[in-house]
Amino acid sequence: MGVEGVRMVEEALRSGCRIEAVLFSETGERYRERLAPLVARPEIAFPVLRTTDRLFEGLADTEHPQGVAALVEPRVTTFDDLVRTPEGTCSPLLVVLAGVQDPGNVGTILRTAAAFGATGAAIAASGQSGTASPFSPKAMRASAGAALHLSVLSGTPLPILMTQLKVAGFRMLASSVHEPETGEQPLLAPWEVDWCEASALLVGNEGSGLPVEVERSADARIRIPMASGVESLNAAAAAAVLFYEAARQRNSLATRNIQEP
Amino acid sequence: MGVEGVRMVEEALRSGCRIEAVLFSETGERYRERLAPLVARPEIAFPVLRTTDRLFEGLADTEHPQGVAALVEPRVTTFDDLVRTPEGTCSPLLVVLAGVQDPGNVGTILRTAAAFGATGAAIAASGQSGTASPFSPKAMRASAGAALHLSVLSGTPLPILMTQLKVAGFRMLASSVHEPETGEQPLLAPWEVDWCEASALLVGNEGSGLPVEVERSADARIRIPMASGVESLNAAAAAAVLFYEAARQRNSLATRNIQEP
Numbered sequence A, B: 001m002g003v004e005g006v007r008m009v010e011e012a013l014r015s016g017c018r019i020e021a022v023l024f025s026e027t028g029e030r031y032r033e034r035l036a037p038l039v040a041r042p043e044i045a046f047p048v049l050r051t052t053d054r055l056f057e058g059l060a061d062t063e064h065p066q067g068v069a070a071l072v073e074p075r076v077t078t079f080d081d082l083v084r085t086p087e088g089t090c091s092p093l094l095v096v097l098a099g100v101q102d103p104g105n106v107g108t109i110l111r112t113a114a115a116f117g118a119t120g121a122a123i124a125a126s127g128q129s130g131t132a133s134p135f136s137p138k139a140m141r142a143s144a145g146a147a148l149h150l151s152v153l154s155g156t157p158l159p160i161l162m163t164q165l166k167v168a169g170f171r172m173l174a175s176s177v178h179e180p181e182t183g184e185q186p187l188l189a190p191w192e193v194d195w196c197e198a199s200a201l202l203v204g205n206e207g208s209g210l211p212v213e214v215e216r217s218a219d220a221r222i223r224i225p226m227a228s229g230v231e232s233l234n235a236a237a238a239a240a241v242l243f244y245e246a247a248r249q250r251n252s253l254a255t256r257n258i259q260e261p
Helices: A006-014 A027-039 A053-059 A079-083 A103-115 A137-143 A158-167 A212-217 A235-259 B006-014 B027-039 B053-059 B079-083 B103-115 B137-143 B158-167 B212-217 B235-259
Strands: A002-004 A018-025 A048-051 A068-073 A093-097 A120-125 A152-157 A171-175 A199-203 A220-222 B002-004 B018-025 B048-051 B068-073 B093-097 B120-125 B151-157 B171-175 B199-203 B220-222
Touching (some): A027 A053, A093 A158, A103 A120, A171 A212, A235 B235, B006 B027, B018 B053, B027 B053, B027 B068, B103 B137, B120 B158
Parallel strands (some): A018 A048, A093 A199, A171 A199, B018 B048, B171 B199
8 A cells, every 4th residue: 555745654664554565756865854754764674766757747646646655565454453451441441434435525524533532443344325435545645544543443344344343332422413202212312321331433425324223232322412403413523523522531530530539 | 794605595595594685586476486485474474575587686696597486684693692502402502713714714714613513603703813704605605504593603703712711610622734833731632531511612724724822822732643654634624633542432421321220
């Protein structure tokens, strides 16, 4: 997978992912000093290549490339990696993308999740509506490299993933856009959910949300309460609100634990 | 001020703002039935005009106009209107935009504020960096008509507005992007702020935030805590998180009040 631009290459070099090569164009040479501490480490051996500006522009995905790129091997995440509780956190908090189609939204949601302390992400292969790859250039730019730092599991079909997560003790939380029918579980406000348990937040398609049967099989359905007559938030803003609420509860819990005798 | 498209015209007709005229093109005629209950009311007298598609396209701001538009007189909001406590709310909650330059961001912030129960908005005239008008076509589209429902006060210079609000008993809350210097008030997390008091949330420029002297003179500086190394949220997502926190506190207070004997 290629990443481009000086900030993204820095992120990649810091991420601990295996680097296959770093590429500088003539113009990109001016970033060589800035990147030197990350590139010139004896313990990591990868080729540093030079190219002409013309060749680089042919390879680049952006219109005005900075002339720096890296070839990165994405971290291989197993299911066990995904559900691990990282040190310093009370429990794992995952985001499961199921049908988010805009690469920019995928990247922004991963960036927001990482910023608010999510411990991993899963990109579910789901029947009708696939999810955009988090490793495409557009998603990588929108995620500002978050996809390199988070454990990201890709390709497991959604029903299998949900079953595995339930068996592993996770509560499945569906971000809902549907009205519940009679007899179904009610919609909860984000603050009515206990985010300190091992949780997986399911985020669906920008327009149609999660498939109804997925919402029904979730342990809780969440909706952000809003004044009547106002349209819903866009997918990225809604994710920001939900992960903020998770961070609020998980942080305040940590503080409370420290203060207790 | 003109608004365009069937949803926006509906919003305008419902808003209680004075309508100067409604305009249908030949193509737009198919929306006449949908709008009829709002247009054909005896108590409101405004001309309903017809035009050719060609003329309408010349007037329209969008590329593929729906052929319906309305000429609306924005609600005149006085300072007294702005600071009023609307029925059913515990206290007024205002958003003050000071230097937000992208019309899309202005619209989205107003829409989010309205969705989470803000009671009014002020667009401050501020020295170097003005704020985009909430009544421009682009801002109106992004706000999905929220600017028509909220009380919006425009044009008061920021220092005067801040003084007036302080005198009226408002706490000034600055959404901060600056590190505090020694001796300055610390940054608070959104959940450390009491949003049930009369509050005005100041939102600054997308890149540079609020002027430092404005942050210093605020009663509290707020920053959304995030994992280190992650860039900040964009302006609209940050506003969504802050107004969500306000709504969370204000709603739970309401619930608590109802449940108490």
